[in-house]
Amino acid sequence: MKSNLVKINPADNVAVAVSDIKKGYTEGDIIALDDIPFAHKILLEDLKAGDNVIKYGYPIGHVTCDVKKGSYIHSHNLHTNLSDKLEYTFSGNNAYSPVKSDKTFNGYLRSDGRVGIRNEIWIIPTVGCVNKTAIELERRFSNIGDGCDGVFAYAHQFGCSQLGDDQDNTRKILASLVQHPNAGGVLVVSLGCENTNLETFKKYLGNVDESRVKFMVCQDVEDEIEHGSRLIEEIYNTIKNDRRQPVGLDKLVVGYKCGGSDAFSGITANALCGVVNERLTSCGATTILTEVPEMFGAEQILMERSENINVFQKQVEMINGFKEYFFSHGVACYENPSPGNHDGGITTLEEKSLGCVQKGGKSVVTDVLAYGETATHNGLNLLTGPGNDIVSVTNLVCAGAQIILFTTGRGTSLGAAVPTVKISSNTALYNRKANWIDFNAGDILNGADVNALADDLLELIIETANGKKTKNEINNYRDISIFKDGVIM
Structure with missing residues (x-):
């Protein structure tokens, strides 16, 4: 039986x-x-x-x-057993020694040495006041032509009336989007009078290729739609001749996210991602794990895999610092899981966290990133940020992820600004929401070989990097959201 x-x-x-x-x-x-x-x-x-x-x-x-x-x-x-901040003990160094793989993918080599897996034009508003302008420009160029994978506007609600670190975070996130390698070209759309005006914002960007990154101040032009259209056409004429070329897997940057989790997520989908993560990091790829509150209760597992004392100390600061963020708002750090998680069989945050960190496999942790920081170390990186799905995927994109593996047990249509591979934890979800799900890990419950499934998932990652569209791309489900932690004037 x-x-x-x-x-x-x-x-x-x-x-x-x-x-x-x-x-x-x-x-x-x-x-x-x-x-x-x-x-x-x-x-x-x-x-x-x-x-x-x-x-x-x-x-x-x-x-x-x-x-x-x-x-x-x-x-x-x-x-739950969770409580306040804890003290941790360093357990020793862990060697990270990747070996170059024969596997390659075909990507777009950018001038900064990074590689894109799409050649898109992104429209980035500096402030929410010009969201509709950006969206209208996207609509006008829905069929732009060969050599460009599409024109996409990334609306958000911020960029003005913010103060301090909150304002700084918004600017860092928007700058990282402008600099993302999946964007062959970018149109930055400003209103003109916002806090994050172009003069200020350009300081966060540094040097840019002005044939690929164009700027428009809506208050300074007679017709922002016509002017913006001309700029997008100029960008297109620059990027349309970009060509894919073979590069090693060490140029791949993969982000991990789980959302709408159930009790099988940690057994099937997250565990499968863990096996794939070990394969990717072993050949020098960069991988990124975020959702700090969903490390609470499982953080010592990650700390024990720190490459060195510096990485360990950064992990401690990340965990206790994020707990302090909760306490500063008068909220307990264990007020999670969500109602959907409870319905899916997850009771406590420790249970959710232990399932969540399975996505990292047993890989050595090589770096810890601040919110809005871009990954520069190969291997497994931990990224500071909340667990909220839209905020998390945006955070991963801005840390440099060209592709995101998104596991789910309850299902979600959410897509990031980059290809978002949805992995179901159970077969019932895979069958019911075929328009959302790209890969089924539920077969593990029926005795499927995990290593064989890992082979298949790795192949799908490479196919996606080569240009195969994910369900979120097919559906044009793409969103960003910026972490808000501060007053609005």
């Missing part, structure tokens, strides 16, 4: 139901004392109040009362 219970780690005292289980269901020496919904947890041994529940081999919280073997474990009887 097929097993309906999955025990992830030999040390675990809970298993996950791979189908709805009715009270009285028997498997081995387990008798279900309650109905157990699909993807939720059943207890494998008696526990006393205060005892830890173990999943992935680590505590995900403690039971709040005595609980019998076979019981349903969820928010009614399980509570």
Whole structure:
């Protein structure tokens, strides 16, 4: 008989139901004392109040009362162990020694040495006041012509009436979008009177190729649509002759994100990404893991893989600094998971985090990035930022990711400004939302070989880098959002 219970780690005292289980269901020496919904947890041994529940081999919280073997474990009887900032101990260096791979992809080599996997024209507003101008320009050039993969406007709500670090973060993010290698050319659209005006914004950009990056101040031109159209045509005439060329996988930058997670995300989709991440970093690719609140409770696993003491200290500062961000707003650092996560079987933040960090596999952590900072180290990078899906994917793009692997158990249509490969944690989602999902990791629950699936996913990554469109590109689901942490004047 097929097993309906999955025990992830030999040390675990809970298993996950791979189908709805009715009270009285028997498997081995387990008798279900309650109905157990699909993807939720059943207890494998008696526990006393205060005892830890173990999943992935680590505590995900403690039971709040005595609980019998076979019981349903969820928010009614399980509570987080998380609390305030912690002290951590460095456990030693970890060598990172990538080996060049024979595998290549065909990308666009940019003048700064980075490589794009698309040759697009991006329209970047410096302020939300000109969003509609940018969107209208995108509409006008929906079929621009050969040699350009499309014209896309990235509207946002900021760029004015901000102060301090909050304003600085907006400018850094917008500058990183302008400089992204997937953009063969960029039109920067300014209103003219905003805080992030062109004179100020250009200081964040540094030197740019003015045949590829054009600027327009709407208050200074008679007709911003006609003027902007002429500038886009000039950019197109520059980039249309760009050609792909073979480059090594060490030029690949891959971001990882999970959203709408369920209890299978850490078992299938995230774990599969972890295997692929190990393969990518082993040949010198740059990978980026973010969502700091979804490291809480699992951060020591990542810290133990620090390349050196400097990377370890940066991890400690990132974790405790982000907890301080919560505390400064009078919010507990463990007020997560979301209602959708709860419905999908995830009870505590530790449980979510332990599943989330599976995306990093066992790769050595080579650097820790501040919000808005671009990755410069090969290997696995940790990126400071929140878990919010749109903010996170934007953060990954601005850190240099040319492509994002986005795992999901509940499903989401969200797409980033770069190709966003959606990976389902279960086959039911893959079948139900074929217009959203690019790859199914749910086959792992049916006994599929993880390494064979990793081969297939790596091949899809290379095909996508070579130009194959992801579902978010086909649907034109592309969004950005900037992290807001400050007053509005």
